Amino acid sequence: xxxxxxxxxxxxxxxxxxxxxxxxxxxxxxxxxxxxxxxxxxxxxxxxxxxxxxxxxxxxxxxxxxxxxxxxxxxxxxxxxxxxxxxxxxxxxxxxxxxxxxxxxxxxxxxxxxxxxxxxxxxxxxxxxxxxxxxxxxxxxxxxxxxxxxxxxxxxxxxxxxxxxxxxxxxxxxxxxxxxxxxxxxxxxxxxxxxxxxxxxxxxxxxxxxxxxxxxxxxxxxxxxxxxxxxxxxxxxxxxxxxxxxxxxxxxxxxxxxxxxxxxxxxxxxxxxxxxxxxxxxxxxxxxxxxxxxxxxxxxxxxxxxxxxxxxxxxxxxxxxxxxxxxxxxxxxxxxxxxxxxxxxxxxxxxxxxxxxxxxxxxxxxxxxxxxxxxxxxxxxxxxxxxxxxxxxxxxxxxxxxxxxxxxxxxxxxxxxxxxxxxxxxxxxxxxxxxx
Amino acid sequence: xxxxxxxxxxxxxxxxxxxxxxxxxxxxxxxxxxxxxxxxxxxxxxxxxxxxxxxxxxxxxxxxxxxxxxxxxxxxxxxxxxxxxxxxxxxxxxxxxxxxxxxxxxxxxxxxxxxxxxxxxxxxxxxxxxxxxxxxxxxxxxxxxxxxxxxxxxxxxxxxxxxxxxxxxxxxxxxxxxxxxxxxxxxxxxxxxxxxxxxxxxxxxxxxxxxxxxxxxxxxxxxxxxxxxxxxxxxxxxxxxxxxxxxxxxxxxxxxxxxxxxxxxxxxxxxxxxxxxxxxxxxxxxxxxxxxxxxxxxxxxxxxxxxxxxxxxxxxxxxxxxxxxxxxxxxxxxxxxxxxxxxxxxxxxxxxxxxxxxxxxxxxxxxxxxxxxxxxxxxxxxxxxxxxxxxxxxxxxxxxxxxxxxxxxxxxxxxxxxxxxxxxxxxxxxxxxxxx
Numbered sequence: 001x002x003x004x005x006x007x008x009x010x011x012x013x014x015x016x017x018x019x020x021x022x023x024x025x026x027x028x029x030x031x032x033x034x035x036x037x038x039x040x041x042x043x044x045x046x047x048x049x050x051x052x053x054x055x056x057x058x059x060x061x062x063x064x065x066x067x068x069x070x071x072x073x074x075x076x077x078x079x080x081x082x083x084x085x086x087x088x089x090x091x092x093x094x095x096x097x098x099x100x101x102x103x104x105x106x107x108x109x110x111x112x113x114x115x116x117x118x119x120x121x122x123x124x125x126x127x128x129x130x131x132x133x134x135x136x137x138x139x140x141x142x143x144x145x146x147x148x149x150x151x152x153x154x155x156x157x158x159x160x161x162x163x164x165x166x167x168x169x170x171x172x173x174x175x176x177x178x179x180x181x182x183x184x185x186x187x188x189x190x191x192x193x194x195x196x197x198x199x200x201x202x203x204x205x206x207x208x209x210x211x212x213x214x215x216x217x218x219x220x221x222x223x224x225x226x227x228x229x230x231x232x233x234x235x236x237x238x239x240x241x242x243x244x245x246x247x248x249x250x251x252x253x254x255x256x257x258x259x260x261x262x263x264x265x266x267x268x269x270x271x272x273x274x275x276x277x278x279x280x281x282x283x284x285x286x287x288x289x290x291x292x293x294x295x296x297x298x299x300x301x302x303x304x305x306x307x308x309x310x311x312x313x314x315x316x317x318x319x320x321x322x323x324x325x326x327x328x329x330x331x332x333x334x335x336x337x338x339x340x341x342x343x344x345x346x347x348x349x350x351x352x353x354x355x356x357x358x359x360x361x362x363x364x365x366x367x368x369x370x371x372x373x374x375x376x377x378x379x380x381x382x383x384x385x386x387x388x389x390x391x392x393x394x395x396x397x398x399x400x401x402x403x404x405x406x407x408x409x410x411x412x413x414x415x416x417x418x419x420x421x422x423x424x425x426x427x428x429x430x431x432x433x434x435x436x
Numbered sequence: 437x438x439x440x441x442x443x444x445x446x447x448x449x450x451x452x453x454x455x456x457x458x459x460x461x462x463x464x465x466x467x468x469x470x471x472x473x474x475x476x477x478x479x480x481x482x483x484x485x486x487x488x489x490x491x492x493x494x495x496x497x498x499x500x501x502x503x504x505x506x507x508x509x510x511x512x513x514x515x516x517x518x519x520x521x522x523x524x525x526x527x528x529x530x531x532x533x534x535x536x537x538x539x540x541x542x543x544x545x546x547x548x549x550x551x552x553x554x555x556x557x558x559x560x561x562x563x564x565x566x567x568x569x570x571x572x573x574x575x576x577x578x579x580x581x582x583x584x585x586x587x588x589x590x591x592x593x594x595x596x597x598x599x600x601x602x603x604x605x606x607x608x609x610x611x612x613x614x615x616x617x618x619x620x621x622x623x624x625x626x627x628x629x630x631x632x633x634x635x636x637x638x639x640x641x642x643x644x645x646x647x648x649x650x651x652x653x654x655x656x657x658x659x660x661x662x663x664x665x666x667x668x669x670x671x672x673x674x675x676x677x678x679x680x681x682x683x684x685x686x687x688x689x690x691x692x693x694x695x696x697x698x699x700x701x702x703x704x705x706x707x708x709x710x711x712x713x714x715x716x717x718x719x720x721x722x723x724x725x726x727x728x729x730x731x732x733x734x735x736x737x738x739x740x741x742x743x744x745x746x747x748x749x750x751x752x753x754x755x756x757x758x759x760x761x762x763x764x765x766x767x768x769x770x771x772x773x774x775x776x777x778x779x780x781x782x783x784x785x786x787x788x789x790x791x792x793x794x795x796x797x798x799x800x801x802x803x804x805x806x807x808x809x810x811x812x813x814x815x816x817x818x819x820x821x822x823x824x825x826x827x828x829x830x831x832x833x834x835x836x837x838x839x840x841x842x843x844x845x846x847x848x849x850x851x852x853x854x855x856x857x858x859x860x861x862x863x864x865x866x867x868x869x870x871x872x
Contacts, residue, residue, distance in 0.1 A: 008611035039477065039609075046486075174475065175444035
């Protein structure tokens, strides 16, 4: 089967056969000797981006990518295994909260997360703000963590879904990321390889997300549900707003602190309630109660400190310094802070999540390229959120920075990121829709 | 300028800026250090294939590709320089005839041709069937040929339009060949680099051509005319039928013989008349007479043997054995011949040019890949053409072969390539349309 003929099929709006998809995925997993080159892969990726994949093609591609490497078998670990995945947002630290809460309720949470790219953050990078925390565990260490703590938080291993690693890197540099079938296959191939029974998807929608419009987010959620359930996963998908940053903290250290604050029953209302809702769905999918019972369990785990205790034990189990929970100064701290203030009094009517994400990137707290290093100490605290009334000169953003030049670049972006008006903006819900 | 951003522009149906096209072409010409990889180029080529290029983008791309290498300046050679280009067909040996005819009428013909690929033949390969004929001349040798003979027939040099060489090779393996803007830029970038004043285009249309339908052929002809005239070329474009092979001979030696026969005022009617028409247009574009005067000159050059004499001098000038003109046995000859016969009596109603081209390829007289070697001796003589009445057992094809296994493969293809019916097929014109 020649690559050219596979490419031509999709170029001409045809349906790729299972054999054609197998050849494409095998080449992505092991290029040498496949008869394919990277330039074949990217031509096909662009044809898929522009001409799409049918539900059947998407499902087959997902399974082929999952099968391109090792698939974990966690059946020897007692208990229902449920994970959560977010399509990526600004200030989204819910994984650090809902993982411990769900585990405290009896769910086994084998959480495999990614790193941040562009203006969105990654769970792995946030965990690494904690001194000593190891996100690369051997399979045996991961199993031990799940048995002892009920929660393991790691990155994908080199031998899992290798086809996705190649394809994602190529998509990133050839403008073929924002494709619903390709996103579906990328996310779910890794999740299928995790050996989970259930998955809660948080599909972000808005200016700060990949999916900027509601129909796009709905299409992605529907695609994920269809392919996931067809492969035996119990699934829920929420579509949540990502127009303004989630919570107040953006940046690695600041987000870890905010997550711990929520686990201490403090912290911003939006982060707390979204974390509770997502953890509730995980408990439901685990078969540990109906919606009301599950929510009661999660709220109890939060109130009792059981969730915080799981997080503490998770940090210890993975080699991290758990004293950060009681002493935030043990986290990396930026040497300087500065403020971006309101130019006049009025209601804060808008705050652009993407601008805040990019400003964090400019401060050094993100990656423009996959091999950039990040500075976990820098970041932004939103001291006001849309709907609040601010006086002239009131702090909108508290910026934690290390380099004055970078601060100036970030300030320019931040000053254009919000608007102040005479009347308060309409209330907008955080959870836009839920699909079963 | 990042490749990703250029790709994204075309992916999203945007107009590529001159700077973006320059970056793409510079990378195709010299990949090292450009910041581009082949996998960027092919993703962009697929986006162009599917989303198209505007006339302005196509024109800019063509010039950028022409300027990516050396452009000949022939202004020191007296006389109007006019070339002809065909979009590729089966049995099309007109270049070997019209080049000498036009030169005999006073046109300077700096003809740069290509090699055959797939089921279509190439002028360079046909010339190389003549022992000693050198299609690679130095620029000085080429100039000498033009001064002395008025005709030079060579391949593109390594330093002309290098961007096209890279892009064509990538298009071939990624199913992005059949794109009107990309074909336009590929053809005309090389023609602009030739230093000509005028160009006659023969756009082939039908089963044996790249452009299988009339609207596609019209679109290509219009695109070529638009871009060519915008760059100062005097142009004519003919759309000619390519459903059945042109003439009777397909294969290198056989086509050279047929071309010489036409120059001797014999040979098939269709080849002769199309060659005269195309040469007439070249004489017109050269400013050497109106349509009637030009045709008269060309027919006179044919009748007097002046065209044959130019071809003889051209062969000698380029190192070939000109005695082939009087002794066809000096051309490579296949050891065996066999016949494909009519299974019953009736009118030959159809003959599929593509099948005949592919059968020639199967005999060893073509290239599946650019680095295949060809056997100039093998080929097919069509002993009947559509419209003729044939008896049962009459020879339809005389097949010249070397390898019996290959002959069997070719026979299978040839037996399905024609149909016999009760009534003669309608007459179909060879020249479908002419655009000015």
